[in-house]
Amino acid sequence: MNTLEAIRIAVQSLWANKLRSVLTLLGVVIGVAAVIAVVTFVNGINGYVAEKIFRLGADVFIISKVSPVVTNIDQFLEGQKRKDFTMDDYQAVVESCRHCTMVGASATNFSGHVKFGEQTVNDSWIRGLTPTMPEILDIDLSTGRMLNDSDLNSRSAVAVIGTDIVDNLFPGMDPLGKEIRIEGELYTVVGVGKKQGKTLGQTLDNYALIPITTFLKQFGSHSAIRICGKAAGVGTQLEVAMDETRSILRARRHDAPGKPDSFAAETNASFLSIWSNLTGTFFLAMIGIAAISLVVGGIVIMNIMLVSVTERTREIGIRKALGARRQDVLMQFLIESATMALMGGILGVLFGITFAKGITALIGMPSEIKLWAVGAGLLVSASVGVFFGVYPARRAATLDPIAALRFEL
Numbered sequence: 574m575n576t577l578e579a580i581r582i583a584v585q586s587l588w589a590n591k592l593r594s595v596l597t598l599l600g601v602v603i604g605v606a607a608v609i610a611v612v613t614f615v616n617g618i619n620g621y622v623a624e625k626i627f628r629l630g631a632d633v634f635i636i637s638k639v640s641p642v643v644t645n646i647d648q649f650l651e652g653q654k655r656k657d658f659t660m661d662d663y664q665a666v667v668e669s670c671r672h673c674t675m676v677g678a679s680a681t682n683f684s685g686h687v688k689f690g691e692q693t694v695n696d697s698w699i700r701g702l703t704p705t706m707p708e709i710l711d712i713d714l715s716t717g718r719m720l721n722d723s724d725l726n727s728r729s730a731v732a733v734i735g736t737d738i739v740d741n742l743f744p745g746m747d748p749l750g751k752e753i754r755i756e757g758e759l760y761t762v763v764g765v766g767k768k769q770g771k772t773l774g775q776t777l778d779n780y781a782l783i784p785i786t787t788f789l790k791q792f793g794s795h796s797a798i799r800i801c802g803k804a805a806g807v808g809t810q811l812e813v814a815m816d817e818t819r820s821i822l823r824a825r826r827h828d829a830p831g832k833p834d835s836f837a838a839e840t841n842a843s844f845l846s847i848w849s850n851l852t853g854t855f856f857l858a859m860i861g862i863a864a865i866s867l868v869v870g871g872i873v874i875m876n877i878m879l880v881s882v883t884e885r886t887r888e889i890g891i892r893k894a895l896g897a898r899r900q901d902v903l904m905q906f907l908i909e910s911a912t913m914a915l916m917g918g919i920l921g922v923l924f925g926i927t928f929a930k931g932i933t934a935l936i937g938m939p940s941e942i943k944l945w946a947v948g949a950g951l952l953v954s955a956s957v958g959v960f961f962g963v964y965p966a967r968r969a970a971t972l973d974p975i976a977a978l979r980f981e982l
């Protein structure tokens with residue numbers, strides 16, 4: 574029997590026993606679908622995080638009291654005990670960091686309320702920025718103007734708003750020049766940011782940008798300030814700018830020589846490294862769960878193949894009587910077992926991609942299909958079939974032809 578004939582028999586067997594085939598392949602389908610979905614989500618989220626969430630160029634660094642990405646509660650609690658940064662710290666970096674081409678500062682209230690007339694938008698990001706921050710963070714406008722130095726120095730009550738606020742508060746209206754209330758205080762809309770969409774089910778367009786001096790006046794001078802710096806280039810130039818900024822801030826915060834910094838200094842690369850470690854751990858956990866499903870699926874396939882050997886004992890006897898060698902029978906059942914598992918792998922790939930893209934369509938979670946993941950899923954499923962098909966195949970191959978011909982179910 575050639576390979577194509579063995580594959581044809583395997584497909585016919587699956588089609589002839591549809592319910593049994595579905596139950597047999599369920600473990601393989603779930604395992605492969607889980608792998609494909611996880612890889613698709615992890616790659617999509619990693620790309621989106623790099624492009625949209627951290628929004629930092631390779632030549633930008635952030636200085637904050639606590640790292641924006643903490644990996645355990647102890648780090649967070651320790652960071653909360655540190656002194657807050659002030660606008661004086663920001664001014665010191667502006668004046669003394671000679672290797673920084675641009676320096677900015679920001680502060681954020683993550684649960685603000687924006688109101689116009691009787692309409693209110695809740696849970697808005699109210700961000701206080703210096704005029705340099707939009708350029709550092711690559712925030713673009715669709716209309717109007719951005720915050721400027723005059724707004725900063727005069728603590729002007731002006732705001733740049735996101736498209737969610739425009740859609741909810743100004744349907745069919747031009748928002749420029751309108752007065753809105755941000756946490757009860759009046760602000761004049763001077764600009765509208767470009768639409769960014771959603772990720773992980775959360776919108777990125779529900780925000781209001783105001784001058785940081787106005788922010789500190791309204792929300793308190795002890796609000797958490799982050800200082801951002803932009804170097805003249807990457808590599809050594811970035812390291813020099815960061816070291817210079819760290820030296821300035823260590824001196825102002827009286828950090829003792831030899832002691833660690835009383836603040837966190839991060840770059841886009843460090844953010845992405847931390848994020849990759851987190852997603853890598855999640856990926857390994859999901860792979861472990863998927864591996865259990867594949868093992869269970871493999872055991873079920875082995876059981877079904879043993880049943881198949883029993884059902885086809887007379888057929889095996891006839892084949893041997895007509896000259897089939899032991900290795901021919903062995904290969905026949907191995908190919909059938911691998912084909913069965915591969916069919917489950919194909920279904921798993923289709924279900925995994927459909928599930929991932931469905932979640933993306935529903936809540937906006939980024940996803941990106943990788944061909945290597947599809948190939949790996951199919952290879953693993955076929956390997957499971959071969960591995961768990963060895964015992965049934967050997968059992969079929971070692972049957973005595975005379976006893977097999979006499980066998981009756």
